Amino acid sequence: MNTDTDTLDFLDDESDAGATKELVWRLMIVDDEPDVHRATTFALSGIRILGRSLQFLHAYSAKEATALLQSETDVAVVLLDVVMEREDAGLALVKTIRKDLKLSEVRIILRTGQPGYAPEIETIHDFDINDYKTKSELTRTKLYATVTAALRAYEQIRKLDEMAFYDRLCSLPNRNKFIDLSDERLSASRSLDDVIAILDVDDFSEINDALGHQQGDRLLQAVAERLKLELGPEVILARIGGDTFGLMGPSRILDPVTVLSLFRSPFTVHGDSMVVTASMGLTQNLGNGVQGRDALKDANIALKLAKKNRRGSFVMFSTEMGTDIRERVRLLQALRHAVESERLFVVYQPQINLRSGKIVGVEALIRWRNEDSTFVPPDRFIPLAEASGMIVAIGDWVLRVSCLEQLRLKTLGLPDIRMSVNVSQIQFRHPEFLTKLSAALRDTGINPKHLELEITESVAMEDPGFMLDILHRVRAMGISIAIDDFGTGYSSLSHLRQLPIDRLKIDRAFVTELNHEVLGGHIASMVIELGRNLNLTVIAEGIEDAGQAQTLLNMGCHEGQGYLYAKPLTSQQLVQWIQAHSDTP
Ligand code: C2E
Ligand code: MG
Numbered sequence: 001m002n003t004d005t006d007t008l009d010f011l012d013d014e015s016d017a018g019a020t021k022e023l024v025w026r027l028m029i030v031d032d033e034p035d036v037h038r039a040t041t042f043a044l045s046g047i048r049i050l051g052r053s054l055q056f057l058h059a060y061s062a063k064e065a066t067a068l069l070q071s072e073t074d075v076a077v078v079l080l081d082v083v084m085e086r087e088d089a090g091l092a093l094v095k096t097i098r099k100d101l102k103l104s105e106v107r108i109i110l111r112t113g114q115p116g117y118a119p120e121i122e123t124i125h126d127f128d129i130n131d132y133k134t135k136s137e138l139t140r141t142k143l144y145a146t147v148t149a150a151l152r153a154y155e156q157i158r159k160l161d162e163m164a165f166y167d168r169l170c171s172l173p174n175r176n177k178f179i180d181l182s183d184e185r186l187s188a189s190r191s192l193d194d195v196i197a198i199l200d201v202d203d204f205s206e207i208n209d210a211l212g213h214q215q216g217d218r219l220l221q222a223v224a225e226r227l228k229l230e231l232g233p234e235v236i237l238a239r240i241g242g243d244t245f246g247l248m249g250p251s252r253i254l255d256p257v258t259v260l261s262l263f264r265s266p267f268t269v270h271g272d273s274m275v276v277t278a279s280m281g282l283t284q285n286l287g288n289g290v291q292g293r294d295a296l297k298d299a300n301i302a303l304k305l306a307k308k309n310r311r312g313s314f315v316m317f318s319t320e321m322g323t324d325i326r327e328r329v330r331l332l333q334a335l336r337h338a339v340e341s342e343r344l345f346v347v348y349q350p351q352i353n354l355r356s357g358k359i360v361g362v363e364a365l366i367r368w369r370n371e372d373s374t375f376v377p378p379d380r381f382i383p384l385a386e387a388s389g390m391i392v393a394i395g396d397w398v399l400r401v402s403c404l405e406q407l408r409l410k411t412l413g414l415p416d417i418r419m420s421v422n423v424s425q426i427q428f429r430h431p432e433f434l435t436k437l438s439a440a441l442r443d444t445g446i447n448p449k450h451l452e453l454e455i456t457e458s459v460a461m462e463d464p465g466f467m468l469d470i471l472h473r474v475r476a477m478g479i480s481i482a483i484d485d486f487g488t489g490y491s492s493l494s495h496l497r498q499l500p501i502d503r504l505k506i507d508r509a510f511v512t513e514l515n516h517e518v519l520g521g522h523i524a525s526m527v528i529e530l531g532r533n534l535n536l537t538v539i540a541e542g543i544e545d546a547g548q549a550q551t552l553l554n555m556g557c558h559e560g561q562g563y564l565y566a567k568p569l570t571s572q573q574l575v576q577w578i579q580a581h582s583d584t585p
């Protein structure tokens with residue numbers, strides 16, 4: 001044993017933890033009986049949990065607790081007496097914590113002297129209460145176990161929130177956070193002289209291919225570092241995409257000539273000196289209730305134009321930049337035509353049980369083939385179909401075609417597999433969605449237990465009340481639900497645990513990351529762990545090599561999908577693929 005650490009542990013018990021640099025867990029005891037405060041701190045004295053010592057905050061009424069929670073930060077656990085001034089004082093405080101103070105991370109352990117005051121199950125669920133104990137269960141061992149479990153949960157929630165808002169590669173806010181931060185700044189109306197800009201590293205994918213993604217990662221870190229240092233604290237800096245950074249700040253600092261001149265001297269990357277250029281799209285005039293999200297869209301239109309012009313240049317957005325809109329109108333007309341002339345079809349990508357290697361399902365993916373046999377990628381036309389409302393009809397068609405395909409496989413004597421169909425948010429919000437869904441079930445005759453709907457994480461987290469209701473109804477029909485692109489949106493654990501879902505789909509980006517030196521699959525393993533805790537199956541998408549599959553399997557991931565197994569296949573290819581793969585053990 002290291003004696004230095006032992007001494008430190010000892011000192012920590014005595015000293016005010018705020019004065020030391022060591023990390024502590026902050027626990028708040030809320031109880032009107034001073035004895036309970038004493039007994040609790042005594043029972044937990046000198047204990048370290050998950051590598052940290054404990055620090056206590058004390059409140060003797062719900063009012064005191066509310067005030068403390070408003071002024072203090074990082075409170076991890078509240079040990080809360082149910083019955084204080086009034087019989088329901090404790091539960092009222094729980095509501096205040098979650099609803100008014102909007103503290104969703106703090107873990108709550110309810111305690112009562114009278115066993116009869118146990119809250120309803122729904123209350124425990126709705127307000128995300130971690131545990132319920134009678135005060136006779138306040139022995140040192142029991143308290144230790146309860147608090148440890150709560151701290152573990154707290155740590156996990158913190159990590160999840162961090163993941164939703166933070167880019168770990170460059171230690172910067174991510175796109176979601178950038179939008180939040182810019183909205184904050186816009187609404188504080190300190191921003192009349194501000195600009196919002198997107199900076200894109202030129203030819204980054206070529207650099208990545210030529211030098212390897214490790215070198216690519218390091219280059220991005222070096223760029224982030226320089227921008228942070230040179231632009232200073234007045235500028236909000238975020239990594240909003242693979243090789244793009246979002247910037248918001250005073251126009252005198254974000255003058256594009258000055259910003260781009262930061263790329264004149266080379267970046268030192270792992271001993272090598274690399275010269276790169278960047279392009280910028282900017283937007284100004286941020287008054288009049290502009291939202292961060294819209295400003296980013298404008299900046300992006302400007303960026304695209306800058307990229308078209310010449311590497312290393314910039315363009316300031318102006319409202320006349322209608323080229324993008326004209327292009328959309330053209331594409332939309334072509335899509336209408338494609339629907340009418342039946343140029344859309346559905347392909348199916350196998351989903352595999354990672355342990356047995358057997359097929360468990362397929363994901364239906366739409367395709368649009370032009371007359372000249374080139375394809376328009378769904379990422380290009382789905383957003384358009386959504387914006388124009390056409391997705392409702394197209395989505396209904398995909399659903400029916402996919403259900404029929406599931407049945408066709410069965411009539412060919414192949415084993416029953418799950419059919420996963422992507423559902424866009426516009427479809428989901430359509431008032432007739434449920435009617436159409438049950439009509440599709442009825443008309444095709446598919447067994448609903450073989451049908452799964454994929455909704456993206458951002459959709460699932462939006463407007464939780466509405467989503468919850470509709471998801472419950474879908475589930476009641478016997479259909480299962482998967483959350484697509486998981487890890488890219490704003491998941492709050494408390495929402496997630498309320499959602500009636502069956503599967504989490506780890507976004508491809510986090511599978512690709514498994515091969516990266518810096519990130520090393522942290523997020524993938526966290527999602528898998530999260531799935532385990534919530535009793536959900538976890539499927540990884542975009543598996544391209546056997547190493548990734550093995551790592552995921554070792555992490556406890558159940559299912560996988562990706563080019564390693566099969567690309568999306570036409571109906572005919574799918575049958576052949578299944579037949580070819582059902583003989584292998
Ligand atoms: P998604 O639902 O996340 O689908 C997975 C995407 O990853 C598919 O792209 C698939 O072809 C691709 N993929 C699968 N394995 C690999 C791999 O190993 N490596 C790489 N690099 N890519 C892989 P796809 O078909 O281009 O679809 C893109 C997106 O378009 C889908 O993302 C989905 O959001 C949307 N989409 C496709 N079909 C439909 C549909 O019928 N309805 C709706 N609403 N959206 C659809
Ligand atoms: Mg999908």
Ligand code: MG
Pocket residue numbers: 484485505507508541
């Ligand atoms: Mg996906």
